[in-house]
Amino acid sequence: MATAAEPRPGVSQLAGEFRLAALPGSVGHARDMVRSLLGAWNLGRPPELLEMAQMVTAELVAHAVDSQPEDPRHLQTFLDFHGRQVGLIVLRVRLEQRSLLVEVWDDHPEPPIMREPTPDRSDLSRVMVVGTVSKAWDYYLPGSGGRVVWAELHLPHSMPLPEPEE
Secondary structure: OOOOOOOOOOOOOEEEEEEEEOOOHHHHHHHHHHHHHHHHOOOOOOHHHHHHHHHHHHHHHHHHHHOOOOOHHHOOEEEOOOOOEEEEEEEEEEEEOOEEEEEEEEOOOOOOOOOOOOOOOHHHHHHHHHHHHOOEEEEEOOOOOOEEEEEEEEOOOOOOOOOOOO
């Protein structure tokens, strides 16, 4: 079970960060961003890694979207085209040694909910899915506010790693 810890410190070889609206449509956008990012890093093979990275990303982003309060006035928000306040989510993907870290920040100050899945509340089992497919997962509450839920995926030793960007 997660105990509020940051991922182990390390030097990121490559990293990508994306800001998303806390809306259901952002789940698909986040999956697409991860697919593009891993493709640019030549990490699209084996396809199982790409599928796991997309699934973990989708679950973490969906959890952040579902955790948004009904009244987002006290959160970091922006206005959509209709003048509605929309919460902010930040997705960060980092390559460190033989691991791919997927991190999702949202402005919710509470730990993620981990409950047994039920047929009528599959949304509450998302963190359990992440725990099943990832090498490690956890969350932490950064000093700047909100929370970061992260998952670490192991890269096979047979996979060549891209060179760090200059």
